Amino acid sequence: MTDQPILAASGLTKTFGSRRDPHRAVDGVSLAVHAGEILGVVGESGSGKSTTLRCVVGLEKPDAGRVTYDGLDLAGASRDVRRRFRRDVQMVFQDPYASLNPRMSVERIVGEGLDIHRLAATKQARRDRVVEVLEVVGLDATILDRHPRSFSGGQRQRIAIARALAVGPRVLVCDEPVSALDVSVQAQVVNLLLDMRERLGMAVVFVAHDLALVRHLCDQLVVMQHGVVVESNRCADVFATPAHDYTRSLLAAIPIPDPALDRARRRRAAGEVPA
Amino acid sequence: MKGHHVRLDLATAAPEAAPDAAPRPLLEIRGLTVSYPGPTGPVEIVSDLDLTVGRAERVAIVGESGSGKSVTARSLLRLDRRATVTGSLLLDGTDLLALGEKEMRSYRGRRIALMLQDPMTTLNPVLTVGSQVMEALRVHGVGKAEARRRAIAVLDRLGIPDAARRMRAYPHEFSGGMRQRVCLAMAIVAEPDLLIADEPTTALDVRVQEQVLTLIDSLVDELGMGVILITHDLGLVAGFAERVAVMYAGRRVETGAVDELYRSPRHPYTAGLLGSVARVDRDDPLRPIPGSPVMPTARPVGCAFHVRCAHAEADCGVERPEIRLVGHSDVACHHPLALREGA
Numbered sequence: 001m002t003d004q005p006i007l008a009a010s011g012l013t014k015t016f017g018s019r020r021d022p023h024r025a026v027d028g029v030s031l032a033v034h035a036g037e038i039l040g041v042v043g044e045s046g047s048g049k050s051t052t053l054r055c056v057v058g059l060e061k062p063d064a065g066r067v068t069y070d071g072l073d074l075a076g077a078s079r080d081v082r083r084r085f086r087r088d089v090q091m092v093f094q095d096p097y098a099s100l101n102p103r104m105s106v107e108r109i110v111g112e113g114l115d116i117h118r119l120a121a122t123k124q125a126r127r128d129r130v131v132e133v134l135e136v137v138g139l140d141a142t143i144l145d146r147h148p149r150s151f152s153g154g155q156r157q158r159i160a161i162a163r164a165l166a167v168g169p170r171v172l173v174c175d176e177p178v179s180a181l182d183v184s185v186q187a188q189v190v191n192l193l194l195d196m197r198e199r200l201g202m203a204v205v206f207v208a209h210d211l212a213l214v215r216h217l218c219d220q221l222v223v224m225q226h227g228v229v230v231e232s233n234r235c236a237d238v239f240a241t242p243a244h245d246y247t248r249s250l251l252a253a254i255p256i257p258d259p260a261l262d263r264a265r266r267r268r269a270a271g272e273v274p275a
Numbered sequence: 276m277k278g279h280h281v282r283l284d285l286a287t288a289a290p291e292a293a294p295d296a297a298p299r300p301l302l303e304i305r306g307l308t309v310s311y312p313g314p315t316g317p318v319e320i321v322s323d324l325d326l327t328v329g330r331a332e333r334v335a336i337v338g339e340s341g342s343g344k345s346v347t348a349r350s351l352l353r354l355d356r357r358a359t360v361t362g363s364l365l366l367d368g369t370d371l372l373a374l375g376e377k378e379m380r381s382y383r384g385r386r387i388a389l390m391l392q393d394p395m396t397t398l399n400p401v402l403t404v405g406s407q408v409m410e411a412l413r414v415h416g417v418g419k420a421e422a423r424r425r426a427i428a429v430l431d432r433l434g435i436p437d438a439a440r441r442m443r444a445y446p447h448e449f450s451g452g453m454r455q456r457v458c459l460a461m462a463i464v465a466e467p468d469l470l471i472a473d474e475p476t477t478a479l480d481v482r483v484q485e486q487v488l489t490l491i492d493s494l495v496d497e498l499g500m501g502v503i504l505i506t507h508d509l510g511l512v513a514g515f516a517e518r519v520a521v522m523y524a525g526r527r528v529e530t531g532a533v534d535e536l537y538r539s540p541r542h543p544y545t546a547g548l549l550g551s552v553a554r555v556d557r558d559d560p561l562r563p564i565p566g567s568p569v570m571p572t573a574r575p576v577g578c579a580f581h582v583r584c585a586h587a588e589a590d591c592g593v594e595r596p597e598i599r600l601v602g603h604s605d606v607a608c609h610h611p612l613a614l615r616e617g618a
Contacts, residue, residue, distance in 0.1 A: 044480035044481075044482070044483075045451060045480055046450075152567040152568075153340075153567075154567050155567065182339040182340055182507060182567070182568055183339065183507055183508055183509070183510075183548060183551045183552060184339060184547060184548060184551045184563055184564040184567075184568070185563070185567055185568075186551065186563075187550075187551035187552075187553075187561040187562070187563030187564075188563040188565075190553070190561055191560075191561055191563060209480060209481065210553070211481060211555065212510070212552070212553040212554060212555040213553040215553070215555055216553040216554075216558075216561065217553075239555070249482060250481060250482065251555075253481040253482045253484065253485040254481060254555045255481075255484075255485075255510055255511050255512075255513065255514065256510075256513060256514070256554065256555060256556055257509055257510040257513050257537065257549060257552050257554060258513055258537060258554075258556070259513045259514060259533045259534045259537050260534065261513075261514075261556065262513040262514025262515075263513075263514040264514075265514060266485070266488075266489070266514045266515075269485060269489075270489060
């Protein structure tokens with residue numbers, strides 16, 4: 001890991017709504033992710049984590065703040081740098097039922113980025129690359145001609161991840177990538193992300209509300225509340241010694257899949273926070 | 276919550292609610308089978324389900340997509356006209372399946388109530404919150420003033436600040452957690468004997484999730500209500516339920532007391548679900564179950580789980596295992612897992 005983050009944001013601010021009734025969704029948020037690192041972003045609904053992510057990848061234009069890629073400010077960057085950014089930073093969305101075009105075959109969905117960034121010289125090269133990334137996510141060449149409707153949620157999310165991987169990104173930005181999936185399938189996708197970090201040295205930004213999963217997956221953690229970062233630290237440290245009251249209250253509410261421990265936790269929580 | 280005795284209006288409780296009088300369980304499901312018409316004939320979603328729920332008992336039904344857990348919930352209220360439901364559903368000894376539609380209507384909400392996952396689709400956006408909570412009483416003939424009084428009492432009990440004024444608010448003016456409280460209020464305002472909560476906390480943030488479960492807990496303690504909580508996440512109910520039924524492909528594969536079931540799961544699917552859940556108190560690697568849950572139209576022959584099961588042997592793909600007692604749990608498996616050491 002080098003000191004320079006691959007992707008960083010500082011002072012991001014984004015306001016929605018009218019001038020008379022503004023809602024500041026993101027207020028001065030900074031974060032950074034290094035190569036081979038998994039950065040978790042947690043917070044409750046409305047805390048601004050998705051908007052932050054969308055500003056970072058350029059799907060939303062922040063009112064203030066800057067995003068740097070390899071230390072270069074994207075706002076003033078050349079077309080070349082911005083094109084490279086769009087190739088190197090790929091996104092996986094929450095709902096695999098909404099994020100795949102139902103009219104396109106798996107080969108077209110996964111190969112589209114290769115065409116856009118001119119990464120495959122021939123049809124055969126394109127197909128080879130598509131098959132290669134499908135295999136990375138545990139699928140194979142037999143599904144090339146099929147359409148999204150014939151796949152389960154977990155398979156669709158794998159296809160979405162394969163699409164993101166096809167162009168050889170350095171950063172994968174995932175917005176609640178497993179919350180729409182069955183529990184047994186969630187674990188498959190999480191292990192896949194860990195494996196890709198291991199094998200490809202990829203950086204991952206992972207937004208989720210399942211804190212136990214975040215602890216399992218992430219190296220660094222950013223905790224957001226009301227559009228503001230309240231805590232940012234090594235993930236293990238946040239869980240061991242949370243610095244902010246809000247973080248502590250989040251951690252206290254995480255269920256433990258052990259009856260005796262969870263009953264004790266719930267009794268403690270009930271004692272601390274009278275309803 | 277405990278020792279915090281703000282009670283619901285018990286003076287107006289249904290007169291037939293006489294807890295502790297009957298030795299029989301509150302709910303006894305026997306051989307419940309539910310099928311829906313499909314393009315090529317009826318599709319069986321739930322098969323031969325047995326389950327009992329006692330008064331003041333918290334039972335969790337755990338299963339993934341296609342397990343039939345939500346269809347089970349809906350069948351208990353006979354909500355789907357298209358469904359063919361057989362078996363018996365004895366609520367306090369009365370078979371719900373034998374009731375006429377008019378009688379059934381008098382049971383819904385008053386004796387047995389359903390709380391759904393998504394408050395956005397449960398609540399009517401153009402009616403005030405108050406009128407929707409009151410409706411659950413009005414349909415059972417409770418007068419307007421009385422219904423209003425009880426609705427306010429319930430909303431207040433569930434921690435909606437300034438409940439009397441908030442009665443006039445519309446669902447969009449509430450946060451997600453507050454909306455879920457309104458759904459819970461609608462379900463319990465008529466003080467049902469049995470509450471069925473279908474993924475009541477899935478869309479919620481972890482702290483709100485905790486609050487909703489705690490509210491349900493206190494209602495069980497104070498009113499003796501039985502609860503069936505339906506979820507896909509075994510991680511959620513460890514500290515809530517007393518008993519857990521795990522469903523796979525329309526069948527119950529394991530039922531047991533919560534402590535035994537978590538300590539030493541006997542069905543490989545239950546063990547797989549537990550291995551798939553990240554634990555905040557431990558660093559064990561996740562051990563997911565390979566493959567995906569099967570759909571009702573494509574259930575494998577024999578044990579439906581055998582195609583994903585690491586312990587499957589030849590007989591698993593041939594003959595469907597019947598439920599039998601293994602240790603302290605009911606298990607449907609030819610080769611149940613051994614008792615874990617220390618369990």
